[in-house]
Structures are given as C-alpha cells and as structure tokens.
Amino acid sequence: MMETATSIVSYVNGIVWGPPMLVLLAATGLFLTFGLRFMTIAKIPYGFGLLREKPEGDGDISPFKALMTALSATVGIGNIAGVATAIFLGGPGALFYMWLIALIGMATKYSEAVCAVHFREVDERGRHVGGPMYYLKNGVGKKFPLLGAILAPLFAIFAAAAGFGIGNGTQANSVAAAMEASFAIPPMVTGITIAVIVGFVIIGGIKRIGDVAGALVPFMIVLYVASCLVILFINAGAIPAAFSLIFTHAFEPAAAAGGFTGAGVAAAIQFGVARGIFSNEAGLGSAAIAHAAAKSNDPIKQGNIAMLGTFIDTIIVCSMTGLVILTTSAWMSGLTGAELTGAAFAEVLPQGDKIVAVAVAVFAFTTIIGWSYYGERSVEYLFGVRAIAPYRVLWVLAIPVGATIDLGFIWLLADTLNAMMAIPNLIGLLILGPMVFRMTKDYWAAKRAEK
DSSP: OHHHHHHHHHHHHHHHHHHHHHHHHHHHHHHHHHTTHHHHHHHHHHHHHHHTTTBBSSSOOOHHHHHHHHHHHHSSHIIIIIHHHHHHHHHHTHHHHHHHHHHHHHHHHHHHHHHHHHTEOOTTSOOOEOSHHIIIIIIEEEEOOHHHHHHHHHHHHHHHHHHHHIIIIIIHHHHHHHHHHHOOOOOHHHHHHHHHHHHHTTTTHHHHHHHHHHHHHHHHHHHHHHHHHHHHHHHHGOOOOOHHHHTTTTTTOOOOBBOOBBBOOOHHHHHHHHHHHHHHOOTTTTHHHHHHTBBBBBBHHHHHHHHHIIIIIIIIIIIHHHHHTTTGGGSSSSOOOOHHHHHHHHHHTTTHHHHHHHHHHHHHHHHHHHHHHHHHHHHHHHGGGHHHHHHHHHHHHHHHHHHHSSOOOHHHHHHHHHHHHHHHHHHHHHHHHHHHHHHHHHHHHHHHHOO
C-alpha cells in the first residue's frame, strides 16, 4: 500500500516539479520583472529604508515584523541543507542559478505582497487576513468568477496540508537528527521540547509570532552569516577560485572530483532553480499571508519590504552557505545536505558541525512557527475562525511525531503539495500582474510629483 502511494506521489512530483513548473515559475518572475521595469532590483536600498519608518495604517503587526515572520518561514533547512544538495546534485554552477531565480523571484514576492495587502479582509475577530486565497477570490474572482472560486480554496487546501510536511514534520525531523548526531539528544526529547515552545508561541497568534520572529530571526541570521564570514576570511585566498567554479560551471559541465560525481549544465539549472525556490518560496504565495497582516495601507510599500525577504534569504544567506562549501574541500567529499555544510564548517572552525546543528535547530524552529500561521489562515479561509484552535492542537501534536518517524514519504508528499500551492498562485499573479504594474507606476509618479 505504502509502495503504491509512494510511486503515485513520486510520479506526480516528477510532473509538478519538472521542467514545465520550473519554466512557469521562471516565466512568471520574468514577466513581473520586465513589467515592473526591473524596479525590484533597483529599489533594494529603498526597501531597506522603509524598515526604519514608523508603522502607519491598519493591520496587526509592524511591516518589519511581517517581514521577519515571512523570513522565519523561509530561512530554514533550505539555506543550509538545500544549498548543499544543489551543489551536490548540480555542481558549483547551481549557485549561479539560485541567484538568478532569486533576482527575478523578488518581483514575484513583491507582487504577492502588493496583492495581499490590496485584497485583504478583516475577519470576525478584527484580524487582518490575506494571501493568495483572498486575492484569487477578490481579485481574479472579479474578472473570472468561476476561476477565482476554484483556485482560492485549492490554494488554501494545498497550503494547510503542505504545512504539516514542509513546515512541521520535516523541520522537526531535521532538528531531531541534528541534535542526536551532535549532542546525543534523543529525538523524542527534541520533539517534545519543540512542541512545548511552539505551543506557547502560536497560542498568542500573529502578534506573538511576530514578536518572537522579530527578535530571533535577525539575531540568528546575523550570527550564522557572521560565522560564514569568519570562515571566508580564513579561506580568503580560495574565494576567487570559488567564484570561478560557480561562473564556469553555470555554462560548462562540472567533472567528477573526489567524491563529487560530476554534473551537467542542465542539472545545475534544474537543481539551482528548484532549491532556490524551495529556500525563498517566491511563487508559492506563502509569504503573502504574513505580509497581509502588516500595519500598512500602502500595498506598494509593503511589496518593497516583502521583496527583501528573497534578497536576504538567497542572495545573502544561501550565498554564504554556498561559498563556505566551495572554499573548502568538503564539496568534493561526496556528502550532501546539512552533513555537507557541517563538514565544511568543521574543516575550518573547531566544533563547526555543532554550529551548523544549532543553526539548523533555530532556523527549523522559526520555520515551524511561521508555517503554523500560514496553515491557520488557510483553514480559517476554508472553515472559519472556529477551525483555528483544533488546527493549533494538531500542529503541536504533529511535531514530536515528525521528530521520531521516517519521513521519506512525508518529504515527498510535502514537496509535491508545495508545488501544487504554486500553480493557483502563479495563475493569479499572471492575471493580476497588469494591475500591479499600474499601481507601481502610479506610486512612483506620485513620489516624483512630491519632489
């Protein structure tokens, strides 16, 4: 029975994460990037500047905390294990395509947040709720009523289900494995500990999630990046060669070396794009759910803040991981995933693998609390606010289960559901893209008129 289910899901996964999906994600990003006239790349400094402004407008959390909540869900296993896997399967050139998909993914994340704030609603508790299900209903649904009525609940169903895999079980399992390998802590102990802490956080809703994310995420990102910079400072002489590997093998096959089995250009593109999207979630629509809660009445401002999530996640954090791996001999060791990243750290820093284990634990924990909010909003859309409390209970109970069982099938199913989230979201963005272009053009025209 399980073998049959695995075969079916594997087949579907091969379709939804195959070349057509990667082309659709890239094409949507390019459509939005060109439609916005590369504004998302040019206005990165403006986006960071907005973080210093005092929150103004309706909403539940500050724009900064909305960004941190979104980052809490995206900066995670993908930044540590995902980058290593991309290099193992696609060679050094995969990092180039991670950068490329991130730069165009910024336009996707920007557009998601613009639509999320523009089409958000206020629920019966007075909370601001939004995301793909709402802009599919209120935006796409106005133009194409039947399409909106189909796509909105589909997204919510896929997001609520995917959360238990990609945002819960797999994260808890990764933490448990890292804690057992590095500190000999039994998986059940890790699972129960995480469950208790997560339960305490999510019972306070988006405000407490935003507070925790606002404090923990910047601290952990700075600490992890600082550790990477120390390694790169020590290995400074190897940095030019690392960049040479990245740019050379983005366009030429990487030959086998040591335990590395080699990789063609097609593999570099496939795994660079796939792992990049897995890490920053641009196109999945998930981050838009967090940005819809921001205290802002200006969709364009929140969009400029939202696009920073992709920049920070991939251009900064993933690049640090990739460069650390490529400036050591670890990338030719035949290792993959978090084990490869840990080996690269340990090659330069005493107890470096333990630093990676702690980073995995903290990043995975923040991913669990971030995705709990995404799941809550999805079940609320489907069943109303009465579904939130049962969902929270199930969410917390799933953590120790995920920490202690073999998640091979769950990883596969979660990865498949993640892709299925993207399909209705991307359709919505392609339809609503011209509206985003007009709103953006009007915003900058008004800015110029003020001067």
